[in-house]
Amino acid sequence: MKRGHPSGSIRHLTQNGQKWCFVCQQYKDIVEFYHNRASKDGRASVCKACKGGYEKERQALYYLKHREELLPKHRESAAASRHRYSLEKVSKGEGGK
Numbered sequence: 001m002k003r004g005h006p007s008g009s010i011r012h013l014t015q016n017g018q019k020w021c022f023v024c025q026q027y028k029d030i031v032e033f034y035h036n037r038a039s040k041d042g043r044a045s046v047c048k049a050c051k052g053g054y055e056k057e058r059q060a061l062y063y064l065k066h067r068e069e070l071l072p073k074h075r076e077s078a079a080a081s082r083h084r085y086s087l088e089k090v091s092k093g094e095g096g097k
């Protein structure tokens with residue numbers, strides 16, 4: 001089973017204090033990468049610039065995707081509890097019929 005980096009490529013992920021960013025496809029100074037304890041070399045695999053853009057894009061996409069769920073949330077939860085209350089009242093009131 002293949003998982004993660006092929007063993008050959010990990011060697012040149014970092015060299016001379018530089019690290020390969022697979023997004024912009026170039027070596028960048030190690031300080032251009034965020035710390036990442038989960039990573040083998042302790043740095044993120046994407047440089048700060050790319051990571052920043054990626055995060056922003058991801059957030060924008062998330063927002064666009066969930067915009068309709070996100071926006072009316074407050075109003076809807078209040079309305080839902082009111083609605084449930086009135087439903088209970090109604091079902092109790094009409095239950096005897």
Ligand SMILES: [Zn+2]
Nearest residue numbers: 021024047050
């Ligand atoms: Zn990059």
